[in-house]
Each structure stands twice: as structure tokens, then as C-alpha cells.
Amino acid sequence: MCKQDAYVGINKSRNIKMSKFYVIGKISHELLERMQKDPAADRSASTKKVIEAAGGKMISYEWVRGRYDVICCVECDAETVIGMKVAFLNSGLMEQLMIHEVFDYNKAFGKASDAAKSVTMPAE
Numbered sequence: 194m195c196k197q198d199a200y201v202g203i204n205k206s207r208n209i210k211m212s213k214f215y216v217i218g219k220i221s222h223e224l225l226e227r228m229q230k231d232p233a234a235d236r237s238a239s240t241k242k243v244i245e246a247a248g249g250k251m252i253s254y255e256w257v258r259g260r261y262d263v264i265c266c267v268e269c270d271a272e273t274v275i276g277m278k279v280a281f282l283n284s285g286l287m288e289q290l291m292i293h294e295v296f297d298y299n300k301a302f303g304k305a306s307d308a309a310k311s312v313t314m315p316a317e
Contacts, residue, residue: 210270211268211269211270212269212271213252213266213267213268213294213295214267214292214294214295215264215295216263216266216274216290216293217265217291218264218265218287218288218290219287219288219290220262220263220286220287221285221286221287223286227286236263240254241254243280243281244269247269247274248270248273248276249268249269250267250268250269251266252266252268253265253266254266261289274292275292278290278292
């Protein structure tokens with residue numbers, strides 16, 4: 194499971210803010226057929242290779258039952274996770290990919306609380 198820290202830090206070599214993302218995907222019919230022909234194929238290693246080539250770090254990779262098939266936790270910047278999504282979708286092996294960025298809800302609602310103090314209603 195991916196640790197819930199929203200902000201990972203700065204990649205000092207490139208001075209880029211790193212975040213955590215959950216990438217949730219539905220595999221394509223083509224990948225389904227390929228996996229049936231080769232059930233021992235290591236999809237985790239293949240996925241990690243693509244993520245690292247894009248500049249990210251794979252934290253976890255799991256197959257799930259339900260509407261989607263795969264959930265992966267990744268550390269990277271926004272451009273990297275979007276590049277990774279494009280590469281996977283263009284490969285034809287994934288049908289859908291959703292990206293969800295982890296955020297610090299305490300900070301977000303603290304900012305909402307501060308902002309709410311400035312809201313004025315018409316005719317007040």
C-alpha cells in the first residue's frame with residue numbers, strides 16, 4: 194500500500210516537486226488475450242520499466258477486482274505521470290487510465306477555512 198504522504202519532496206538533481214499519484218487502469222482486450230497466452234508474464238516489472246523510463250518511481254502495483262483491473266502508486270511530478278499515461282494508452286495495452294494525486298487534506302481544508310473568512314454574501 195502506498196504511504197499517504199501527499200508531498201514527497203524535491204528531486205534535488207532536477208529541482209522538481211515530487212508527488213504521489215494513484216494510477217487506476219482498465220486493461221485492453223489485447224492485453225487480456227496476451228496474458229491468457231502467457232499467464233506467467235511479469236506485468237509489474239514491465240510497468241515499473243515504463244514508469245522509470247518516464248522518470249517516475251513505482252511504489253506499489255496491484256491487480257484488483259471490479260470496474261478497473263490495476264492500481265499503481267507512483268512518485269513523480271505531474272508531467273511525468275501524464276507522460277506515462279500517454280505511453281500506456283498509446284501502446285494499446287490499456288483501455289482507460291485515471292490519475293489521482295494524493296494531497297494533504299488538513300492543509301487543503303485549512304486553506305478553505307482561511308478563504309471562507311473572506312467570503313461576503315450579496316446584500317450584507
